[in-house]
Amino acid sequence: MSILPYAGIIIKICRAYTSTQEDFEDYYQEVCLQIWRSRNNFRQQSEWSTWIYRLTLNVCLTLLKKKKNNHQYFASDYLPAEVTEDSQAFADESLNQLYDAIRQLSEVDRGVILLYLEEKSYQEIADIMGTNPNNIGVRINRIKERLKKLLNGKVN
Amino acid sequence: MEKSIETIWKEGFLKANAVVAPRLNDLYNQKSGHLVDKAMRMFRLNGIYIIGLAAFLLFISILSGVPVAGIVMVVLFLPHIIYGQRQLKAVKSIDKGVSSYQYLKSFDAWLKAAIAGYTKIYRFFYPLFILTLFFGYWFASPTQPITRKLTEKFPNAFYLVNGVPVYWLIAAVVLAILAAIFAGKIYQWDMNTIYGRVFKKLDEILADMEELRN
Numbered sequence: 440m441s442i443l444p445y446a447g448i449i450i451k452i453c454r455a456y457t458s459t460q461e462d463f464e465d466y467y468q469e470v471c472l473q474i475w476r477s478r479n480n481f482r483q484q485s486e487w488s489t490w491i492y493r494l495t496l497n498v499c500l501t502l503l504k505k506k507k508n509n510h511q512y513f514a515s516d517y518l519p520a521e522v523t524e525d526s527q528a529f530a531d532e533s534l535n536q537l538y539d540a541i542r543q544l545s546e547v548d549r550g551v552i553l554l555y556l557e558e559k560s561y562q563e564i565a566d567i568m569g570t571n572p573n574n575i576g577v578r579i580n581r582i583k584e585r586l587k588k589l590l591n592g593k594v595n
Numbered sequence: 596m597e598k599s600i601e602t603i604w605k606e607g608f609l610k611a612n613a614v615v616a617p618r619l620n621d622l623y624n625q626k627s628g629h630l631v632d633k634a635m636r637m638f639r640l641n642g643i644y645i646i647g648l649a650a651f652l653l654f655i656s657i658l659s660g661v662p663v664a665g666i667v668m669v670v671l672f673l674p675h676i677i678y679g680q681r682q683l684k685a686v687k688s689i690d691k692g693v694s695s696y697q698y699l700k701s702f703d704a705w706l707k708a709a710i711a712g713y714t715k716i717y718r719f720f721y722p723l724f725i726l727t728l729f730f731g732y733w734f735a736s737p738t739q740p741i742t743r744k745l746t747e748k749f750p751n752a753f754y755l756v757n758g759v760p761v762y763w764l765i766a767a768v769v770l771a772i773l774a775a776i777f778a779g780k781i782y783q784w785d786m787n788t789i790y791g792r793v794f795k796k797l798d799e800i801l802a803d804m805e806e807l808r809n
Contacts, residue, residue: 447614464617465628472625477691490692497691497698500800501630534607537600546796547803550695556604569696570807578807586600595597 442474445491448557452492454528455541455549456499463528470498485566492559492567496550533593540589544582551575552582630793631689631702634709638683645675656731659738664731671723674716682709696804703797710786718778722771729767733760 442449453466474494481490529535541549547568554564561579565572587594598606608614627633649672656665685708689701732738746753746760753760774781787794 446616447608450614450616451608467617468619468622468625469628471619472622472627473629473691475622480690480692493694493698494691496695497693498629500695500699501702501797502628529607530610531603531607533598533603534610537603537607545803546800547695547807551807556601567694568804568807569694569698570804571809574807574809583600593597594600594603 442471442491445488448488448492449495451557452495452499452550452553454538455553456502456546458542460528466499466502469502470495473498489563489567492554496567500546500550536590536593537586540586543589544585548578548582548585551578552586555579555582631686631691634686635683638679638686642676642679642683645672645679648672656735659731660736661731661734664727664735667723667727668731671720671727675720678712678716682712685709696801696808699797699801699804703801706794706797710782714779714782717782718775721774721778721781725771725774726767729764733763734758 449467449470453463453470457463457466474491477494481487485493528538541552544552550568551564554567559567561572561575564570564575649669652668653662653665656662656668682705685705689698689705691698693701733742746755752762754762
C-alpha cells in the first residue's frame with residue numbers, strides 16, 4: 440500500500456488547515472510520518488483511501504505548532520480573518536480564494552466541505568468524521584452558504 | 596459567468612502545479628509535532644527526570660546524614676514513574692486511523708484520565724514532600740550548626756519536643772494540609788498554563804462534532 444496516489448488529498452487537506460507554506464510543509468511531513476508509523480494499525484476494515492482521509496484529518500485536527508514565542512497553539516489560531524500567506528499557493532486564482540474562505544471555517548466544517556468537494560457520499564463523510572449522515576447534508580448547505588458569503592457572492 | 600464552488604475545486608486542481616507534494620526530508624528521524632507523540636515524549640522524559648531527581652536527592656540525603664529522608668523521597672517519586680509508564684502505554688494505544696470523533700474522544704478521555712490520575716498522586720505527594728523536606732532539613736548534619744544557633748538565639752520560637760520544633764512542625768503540617776487540599780487546583784493551573792488553549796480547542800471541536808452527531 441502506497442501513499443503516493445493519495446498525496447493529492449493529503450495536500451488538499453493540509454492546505455486547508457495551514458496558513459503558510461512552512462506550516463503546510465510541516466503538516467504534510469507530519470501526516471506522512473504518522474501514516475508510516477500507524478501503517479500497522481490499518482486493519483482493512485475500511486478502504487486504504489478512507490483510512491488515509493481519516494488519519495490526515497485527525498492529524499490536522501490535533502497538530503500542534505511551536506511558534507517563535509514558545510507557546511503552543513493550534514495552527515488555526517493564527518489564521519487572520521482575511522488573506523493568508525498561502526493565498527497564492529495554487530495557479531488558479533479562484534481556487535486560492537476558495538481556500539482562503541475554507542480556512543475561515545471551523546476545523547470540523549473544513550473537514551466536512553473538503554470531503555464533500557472530493558465527492559464523498561454523506562455516508563462516507565459521516566464514517567470518516569464519526570458523525571450522523573442525516574446531519575451532513577444540512578451542514579454542507581450551511582457551509583456552502585457561508586462560503587458564498589465569504590467569497591462575496593462570486594460563486595453561484 | 597459565475598462558477599459553483601464544486602467547479603472551482605475541480606477545475607482548479609486540473610491545473611498542472613495544483614498539487615505539488617513537498618519533498619519529504621529524512622522521515623525516519625523526523626521529530627513529531629503531533630499531540631500524541633508529544634505526550635509520549637513528555638511522559639518518557641518525565642520518567643527520566645524523576646528517576647534522576649530521586650537518585651540525586653537520595654545521594655544528597657546520604658551525604659547529609661539523613662538517608663531515611665532520601666529513601667522516603669524515592670518512595671514518593673515511585674508512583675509518578677509507575678503512573679507515567681502506564682500513561683505512556685495508554686497514549687500509544689490511541690489509534691489515529693479511527694473516525695475523527697472517536698479519535699478526539701479517545702484523546703480527550705486519555706487526557707482527562709491522565710490529569711485526574713496525576714491530581715490524585717499530587718494530593719499525597721505535595722504534603723508528604725513538604726514534611727519530608729522539613730524533617731530532612733531539621734535533622735540533616737550540614738544544617739545542624741544553623742538550627743542550633745537559631746534555637747539558642749530564639750528559644751521561644753523554637754519550642755522543642757524530642758528535638759522537634761513544635762511551632763514550625765505545626766506550620767509545616769498546615770502547609771502540607773493546604774497543599775493536599777489545593778493539589779488539584781495547583782496541578783490544573785499548571786496544566787492550563789501549558790495546554791490551556793489545546794484543551795479549549797479540543798472541547799470546541801468535540802462540541803461541534805457532537806452537534807453534528809445529534
